[in-house]
Structure formats: C-alpha cells, structure tokens
Amino acid sequence: SINGAATWTDLNVALDKVDDANTISEVYRAQTDEVDADFLAVALEENKEIRVYFSTDGGTTFNDAGRVIDNSDGYYLTLVSDLEISPEVAGKRDLAIFGEADTSSGAGIFRCTVTGDVASAWKDATQFNGWDDGTDYSSWIVVEGKFSPNYATDRTILVVTIADGYYVYLQSGSWPATPGTPGWNDKSTLG
Numbered sequence: 001s002i003n004g005a006a007t008w009t010d011l012n013v014a015l016d017k018v019d020d021a022n023t024i025s026e027v028y029r030a031q032t033d034e035v036d037a038d039f040l041a042v043a044l045e046e047n048k049e050i051r052v053y054f055s056t057d058g059g060t061t062f063n064d065a066g067r068v069i070d071n072s073d074g075y076y077l078t079l080v081s082d083l084e085i086s087p088e089v090a091g092k093r094d095l096a097i098f099g100e101a102d103t104s105s106g107a108g109i110f111r112c113t114v115t116g117d118v119a120s121a122w123k124d125a126t127q128f129n130g131w132d133d134g135t136d137y138s139s140w141i142v143v144e145g146k147f148s149p150n151y152a153t154d155r156t157i158l159v160v161t162i163a164d165g166y167y168v169y170l171q172s173g174s175w176p177a178t179p180g181t182p183g184w185n186d187k188s189t190l191g
Contacts, residue, residue, distance in 0.1 A: 002037070002058070011059040015042065018053055018062045022046045029083035029097075034149075036088065041065070041095055043083045050077045052095060056117055065119035068097055068110045075101050075124045077108045079141075086147040086157075091115060094175060096125070096157065098142040105132070106140035107161055111175065128173065130187030137163040139171075155180075156190060 001008050015024060026045040033039040041054040042062070052065040069076035079100040086094040093114045101108030101124070109125040125131075132139055139161035148156040155176045161169045174188040185191055 009059065011042070011055075011062075014055070014059055014062055015044070015053060018064050019046065028080035031083045031085050033085050033088065033093065039085065039088075039093065041083060041085055043068075043080050043097055050080060050097075052083070052097060052112075052119075054095065054114060054119065063117045063119065065095060065112055065114070066122065068122050070110065070122055070124035070127075073124055073127060075103050075108075077101050077110055079108070081142060082144045084145050084147055084157075087149065087151045089152045089177070092177075094147070094151075095119070096145055096147070098145045098159065100141050101126070105138040107132075107138075107142050109142050109145065109159060125173070125175070125182070128175075128182040128184055128187070130173075130184035130191065131171070132161075132163075133171070133185040137167060137169070139163045139169065140165075154189065156188070 024044050024046050029043040038058040043052050049067045053062040055062045081099040084096045095112050097110050099108045100106050110122045111125045112122045113120045142159050142161050145159040148154050155174050157173045159171050172190045173184040175182045
C-alpha cells in the first residue's frame with residue numbers, strides 16, 4: 001500500500017516472475033526500508049528452501065538474493081522469525097534474516113549486502129567472533145533483530161535470542177564494511 005492501507009497492490013505476480021519454474025509455498029516476512037519505501041525485501045519458502053527476494057522499485061520487479069545458506073559452512077535457515085533491512089550506507093544495504101538454522105545451537109542469523117540490484121552471498125552471522133559471548137548458554141533461536149538508526153556510523157545490530165528454552169538475551173553486534181571484522185558483544189565495536 002502507498003496510501004495508508006486504503007488500497008493494496010498484489011506483489012505475488014511480480015514475485016512469481018522472478019522464478020517461473022518454482023512455486024512459492026509460503027511467505028514468512030516482508031519488510032521495507034524505513035526511509036526508502038521503494039526498497040523492500042520478502043522472505044519466503046520456495047521448493048522447501050527459504051529464500052529472500054528484494055525490490056528497488058516498490059515491488060514492481062524483484063531480484064533474487066538466493067537461498068539463505070552460507071556456502072562456506074553449509075548452514076542454512078530452517079525457520080524465519082524476523083527480517084530486517086539496514087539503512088542505506090554509500091549505496092549499500094545489509095539484509096538480515098533471523099530464526100533457527102541447522103547449526104549445533106540452532107540460532108540463525110544470516111546476512112547479505114545489496115548493492116543496486118545485486119545481493120552478495122549469505123553469511124552465517126552466528127559464526128562471527130563473540131556470538132553468545134563465550135558463556136555457558138547456547139542461543140537456540142533468534143526471535144528479533146534491529147539495525148541501529150545510526151548504522152551509517154556505528155554499523156551496529158541488536159538481536160534478541162532465547163537460550164536453554166526460556167532465558168532471553170540481548171546481544172549486540174557490529175558489522176563493519178570492508179575492511180573490518182564483524183563481531184558480537186565484547187568483540188563488537190560496542191564491546
């Protein structure tokens with residue numbers, strides 16, 4: 001909707017055109033950039049794989065950010081709880097998708113960077129130094145995440161995780177642009 005939900009435009013036709021061979025079985029989350037409503041991302045299931053599509057023109061056309069999998073470690077997202085878009089920095093936006101993955105702990109955060117209409121490969125952000133802060137708990141799901149409104153300067157993200165069934169934790173991370181090393185908690189710029 002571009003008029004306060006008075007009317008709506010169906011985005012399914014544009015989503016289906018991205019990959020005519022596959023059928024979308026479920027849409028999990030949709031998110032717009034908080035400043036630029038023409039940029040939006042949709043997390044969905046297609047052929048039993050969680051994928052993200054993004055649009056730079058308000059949903060008229062979509063681009064494929066690919067299956068949410070880190071090709072370097074093989075982990076992939078199995079359940080979606082949240083999807084976020086960072087503020088634009090120097091023509092780039094980070095996409096972050098949260099939930100459960102097939103990792104040993106189960107917590108899932110995957111990140112990619114969109115430049116124009118091209119997305120980088122997904123990275124398993126729970127593998128960045130400092131995740132779970134080296135404590136005796138192990139987060140098994142990430143329920144929510146939020147990029148800092150000052151992301152252009154602090155490159156910070158906050159996430160809420162649940163560990164051991166009922167402990168709730170807030171973890172902070174920094175995802176600096178190249179060159180830089182991403183990290184969590186004590187290993188982040190906030191640490």
